[in-house]
Structures are given as structure tokens and as C-alpha cells.
Amino acid sequence: xxxxxxxxxxxxxxxxxxxxxxxxxxxxxxxxxxxxxxxxxxxxxxxxxxxxxxxxxxxxxxxxxxxxxxxxxxxxxxxxxxxxxxxxxxxxxxxxxxxxxxxxxxxxxxxxxxxxxxxxxxxxxxxxxxxxxxxxxxxxxxxxxxxxxxxxxxxxxxxxxx
Numbered sequence: 001x002x003x004x005x006x007x008x009x010x011x012x013x014x015x016x017x018x019x020x021x022x023x024x025x026x027x028x029x030x031x032x033x034x035x036x037x038x039x040x041x042x043x044x045x046x047x048x049x050x051x052x053x054x055x056x057x058x059x060x061x062x063x064x065x066x067x068x069x070x071x072x073x074x075x076x077x078x079x080x081x082x083x084x085x086x087x088x089x090x091x092x093x094x095x096x097x098x099x100x101x102x103x104x105x106x107x108x109x110x111x112x113x114x115x116x117x118x119x120x121x122x123x124x125x126x127x128x129x130x131x132x133x134x135x136x137x138x139x140x141x142x143x144x145x146x147x148x149x150x151x152x153x154x155x156x157x158x159x160x161x162x
Contacts, residue, residue, distance in 0.1 A: 058096035112138035
């Protein structure tokens with residue numbers, strides 16, 4: 001007696017064909033690109049008092065804004081490279097410039113910014129190693145920063161129950 005031959009239903013063949021075509025068009029697990037940006041704005045008014053003898057006060061009208069933008073490109077499975085830039089600006093004024101400066105609210109034309117570059121490698125979905133460089137120009141003297149970071153996850157997760 002011959003064993004019955006199983007024939008794959010047409011709907012499954014079409015579904016498999018569709019998945020193959022989708023993978024050929026671009027598979028996000030192999031390469032992908034992410035761009036993210038955000039903008040912040042703060043506008044405030046008030047009175048600043050410095051508790052010294054005698055008490056110093058000034059009116060305050062401040063506006064600060066800032067933004068960042070970052071892009072991360074996964075150029076092959078498990079490998080990513082990224083760039084980031086962020087910047088802050090302030091336009092603060094008051095009736096007494098000395099009190100404003102003493103309170104640390106006089107921006108004095110300083111607009112801090114920072115540039116960053118990173119590369120990382122993910123051994124699996126549970127661990128990643130990253131090297132990152134930042135050029136931080138938020139203080140008077142610029143700061144060159146290097147980071148080496150290892151991130152790992154331990155414990156129960158959706159795939160296993162412990």
C-alpha cells in the first residue's frame with residue numbers, strides 16, 4: 001500500500017511566496033535605519049531672591065529651548081552605528097544682571113551643544129557591547145568623552161518561564 005502524498009494547499013504556497021518576496025525587498029532584522037528628534041521649549045517669568053544679608057532680588061523673564069536629533073543605522077545583523085547632536089539656547093533677562101548671574105541664569109551668550117558617535121555589537125538579544133565618543137561643549141572647556149559599555153539582561157522573559 002502506498003502512503004498518501006501530501007500536497008501543500010495553494011494558500012500556504014502563496015503565503016510562503018509572499019514572505020520570501022518581503023525578505024528580498026528588505027529585512028529589518030538585517031539592516032534598518034532609525035531617526036529620532038525632539039524639541040523642548042520653556043518660557044517663564046518671576047522674581048528671583050538670593051537669601052543673603054541684605055536680600056537681593058531681580059525680576060526674571062526667561063526663555064530656554066533645546067533639541068536633539070539622532071540617527072542609528074544597522075548596517076548588518078548585530079552591528080549598528082549612530083550619530084547624535086544636541087543643543088540648548090537661553091534668552092534670560094532681569095532687572096539686575098548681577099543677581100541674575102549670581103543665580104546662574106545669565107546665559108552670557110553660551111549655547112551648550114554635544115556631538116556623539118557610537119558603534120555597537122549585539123551578541124544576542126540579551127547582550128550588547130558599545131563604544132561611544134562624545135564631544136561635550138556644555139561647559140567653558142570642551143570635554144572629549146569615551147565610553148565602553150556592556151549591557152546584559154538576566155532573568156525571566158517572554159520566551160522562558162523560570
